[in-house]
């Protein structure tokens with residue numbers, strides 16, 4: 001007994017004697033960002049789908065959830081936020097406030113889950129055309145809460161062990177109804193968990209691609225959609241803080257129209273029901289949990305993040321009119337040359353020369369063929385001779401590759417230039433126009449983002 005205590009004391013002394021900056025450390029924290037719904041005061045306009053969808057209540061809370069990791073003095077913090085999108089202007093405020101409060105440099109990546117049943121933080125879903133749905137006080141509240149979560153996750157960092165796993169394909173394909181050719185899914189779930197020295201989970205982060213819009217356009221209750229069910233199940237199974245980073249959700253990765261069997265009833269979950277959403281979230285949590293249980297620890301001694309700001313020509317007339325009508329509340333200022341600035345980022349975790357995990361931070365809704373490959377040349381395309389952009393995930397080399405969509409900005413759909421189609425005839429001689437371009441900044445987004453990412457990799 002005596003010697004065991006002595007040994008323990010010695011072990012603690014060694015641990016404390018280790019300089020703070022040494023070794024892999026991690027922390028996690030979350031804050032709720034559920035808005036107050038009071039129908040007699042200011043309405044909460046729900047984002048996604050059509051205009052004037054006013055929230056009538058709250059089904060489950062919305063969150064900002066952060067995982068901080070460090071091997072040296074500069075931590076990187078990955079945060080998922082249950083919102084339709086957050087413009088770079090608000091992300092910059094969070095980064096700046098977190099640096100100020102922590103009194104140190106850090107990298108912060110904020111990725112919106114793209115939940116379609118939360119407040120309009122972009123201004124595009126107000127009561128009617130030309131009227132913003134944005135509530136400045138709510139965006140400020142999101143910035144403040146996100147800053148708190150970033151700061152708390154960094155302050156809570158402790159010595160940790162990292163585990164990486166992959167799962168998903170083909171089980172999850174049933175959760176997606178792809179309504180625009182080509183039918184390409186980036187269906188890999190990449191899961192990351194960090195545990196403390198007593199083997200307790202600090203946090204778990206998964207990266208998967210699908211629109212959190214399972215409740216559909218008729219729902220008026222605030223919810224994090226399938227992501228909320230994932231949080232609940234993942235935290236029940238593993239403890240710690242569950243984080244969700246969405247992926248390449250464009251063209252068109254959506255559960256709307258999918259046939260999903262509810263495992264508890266063995267019948268189809270009714271479209272637009274909460275069971276429909278929960279079935280998705282519970283399944284991805286289960287799969288990721290199982291995969292992580294089989295994962296071996298991964299040693300990391302270096303974390304690097306780099307980011308470039310690129311200027312994309314704004315080709316979308318609707319976006320220009322929205323800016324002129326000040327729907328964005330002063331955000332997304334278009335430059336005099338008609339471009340808009342947006343960040344592209346690259347995260348790398350390695351041990352020596354051995355890269356273990358890479359992540360691309362893409363500022364919008366990437367078409368999955370731009371993530372995993374499979375761009376098609378169809379008759380009817382507006383730029384049939386446009387070169388095919390190199391796909392993002394194959395550009396990376398690590399055994400685990402993540403792609404964070406809606407990361408640090410939301411510029412809308414990012415469509416391969418050779419699939420761009422704003423003018424008849426329509427792709428594949430379709431009788432009607434395909435959905436996508438109306439919510440995209442323009443045809444130059446994809447080639448410019450692919451080129452910017454390739455140059456970040458070469459650095």
Ligand SMILES: [Zn+2]
Nearest residue numbers: 114211249365
């Ligand atoms: Zn979308």
